[in-house]
Amino acid sequence: MSHASAPSFCAIDFGTSNSAIAVPAEGGGMRLVALEGEHTTMPTAVFYFVEGRHDADGPPRAFGRAAVAAYVEGADGRLMRSMKSILGSGLIEQTTDVGGGRGVKYSDILAGYLKRLRNTALASGAPGPLNKLVLGRPVFFVDGEPARDAAAQASLEAAAHKVGFDEVHFQFEPIAAAFDFEHQIDREQIVLVADIGGGTSDFSVVRVGPERMNRLDRRDDILANHGVHIAGTDFDRHIELASILREFGYRSFGPERAGSPPREVPSGVYFDLATWHLINTVYSPQRVAELRQMRSFYGNLKHHQRLMTVVEDHLGHELAGRAEGAKIAVSGGGDTVIDLGLVESGLEVALSETVAVQALEADIGRIVQAGREAVAQAGLRPDQINALYFTGGSTGLRFLAEKIAADYPQAQHVRGDRFASVATGLGLHAARLFSQ
Incomplete structure (x- = not known):
């Protein structure tokens, strides 16, 4: 053509x-x-x-x-x-x-x-x-x-x-995500779309089916929608705190002093290092000077030395990237070793799926609850959900997907393209719309 x-x-x-x-x-x-x-x-x-x-x-x-x-x-x-x-x-x-x-x-x-x-x-x-x-x-x-x-x-x-x-139309993202599944079925079904990305975890209860496929207005097919502002970047932060930053003094204690028990090292710098958009704030000259003066707060001076290497050499984003990589490495089960040799020769830390699950337990619980609330808002019982459709990068975490799925044992589990199912579905809708 x-x-x-x-x-x-x-x-x-x-x-x-x-x-x-x-x-x-x-x-x-x-x-x-x-x-x-x-x-x-x-x-x-x-x-x-x-x-x-x-x-x-x-x-x-x-x-x-x-x-x-x-x-x-x-x-x-x-x-x-x-x-x-x-x-x-x-x-x-x-x-x-x-x-x-x-x-x-x-x-x-x-x-x-x-x-x-x-x-x-x-x-x-x-x-x-x-x-x-x-x-x-x-x-x-x-x-x-x-x-x-x-x-x-x-x-x-x-x-x-x-x-x-010149001509602009809109389609709802959860409907778009479900279009791929809609092409594969021969009867009407109720689908719970779990879209878990980097910033939010969104759940939509949608009605799909071959007789509805060519309808351009699908608003009435969205039965409920609910979400929480918890997702992949939050997972990365918790995993970095639970593994990598322990080697730099997070949750460690200072030296024993006469008459008083050791105090925990101040944690503010570690939360900033684990929060993507705050990392650069740790590199300001005033902040670096303050951290340098905190050497006496550390019972293990190696921790302070490593921390100063990170802030002075601007390695915070690299550590955050390695936390994300470790999350992905254990997402399907098993263990990994995080190489931190860029900070200190031979330094490394192990991460297991078990530790990752423990670090993310509270977040996973809130996400699973959001799915339950979406189904309840639709006026449905869990056993009335015919299929679970997973999309968004964070649905690659096996333990997260399994926790969500446990509430809907009778539902078929369908995995779309984690990163592009919405765009693909929108493309299908555009082809239908503009060909008429």
């Missing part, structure tokens, strides 16, 4: 942590666009550099993994993440300082990211001009406030129009 006759539309999963775009494929169907190398998802992140000139698109910026890398490497500028969270808030039309004496509207930051996705898709050979769009949206941008929820969708639609999308 030539580009002149090819349909020109796309679908975007604009996520809190990662985003993706689907376009018509040669020969029919839809494909996900490779956004960075072979990656079909890109972190929803923009880094504004202090130095550099404006171009036609605005201040000098990096997107996705390049934006995160600029921040981690200490480039002078400002990182913007979780941009989806400002939708429905008063911030959307406010201007924020991005360094270098520059101010940018939050709405323009969001629009610039959407434009990057569209331009990358066009550069990949997608049939232009890609002026028709299906955007994913959560069941609620803002819980319990219909006016703000409507404003959130309107702001996202306005951003899309601003960067060249």
Whole structure:
């Protein structure tokens, strides 16, 4: 099919942590666009550099993994993440300082990211001009406030129009996630969609079936939705605290002093080192000087020495990355060894699935409860759930998926693409919508 006759539309999963775009494929169907190398998802992140000139698109910026890398490497500028969270808030039309004496509207930051996705898709050979769009949206941008929820969708639609999308439609993310499963069944079913990503764990009870498949308005098929702001980044933090940071003094004690028992070392620096967006605050000269003065607080001076190596050599993000890698390594069961030789030759720490489960027990409990509440809100019993559909990167944790599934022993367990099922489903919807 030539580009002149090819349909020109796309679908975007604009996520809190990662985003993706689907376009018509040669020969029919839809494909996900490779956004960075072979990656079909890109972190929803923009880094504004202090130095550099404006171009036609605005201040000098990096997107996705390049934006995160600029921040981690200490480039002078400002990182913007979780941009989806400002939708429905008063911030959307406010201007924020991005360094270098520059101010940018939050709405323009969001629009610039959407434009990057569209331009990358066009550069990949997608049939232009890609002026028709299906955007994913959560069941609620803002819980319990219909006016703000409507404003959130309107702001996202306005951003899309601003960067060249003439026709914009929305589809609910949990419905999109379930589309793949819907193609595989021959009767109507009730599905609990568990979408557990980097920032939130969301559960939706949806009705799917072959007779509903071609309906463009699926709002009535969402029977309930509930979620909690606990997910992958929280897991990484707890695992880093439970394993890696013990070797740097977390939960350790100071020396014995006459007449008083040893005191626990102050824990603030460890919580900051384990919280991605706070790591750079530990590197400020004032903070480093304060930590250097705390040497006498440590009963094991090796712990203090290792901590100072981390803050002076700016190794915090590397430790956080190794915690995430260890989480993934034990996600299917078994043990792993975390190499910390970048801090001290020969230093390593073991992590078992058992320790990981213990570290995440409270979070897992809250996530499982969120699923139960979604089913209860739908007015259903657990045995009325026909299928569990798992999507989102954190559903790769075996022990988490098993805990959720235990409440629904009669349900079929279905695993979608953990990172791209929503984008794929939105693409299917776009193909149906724009072919009519």
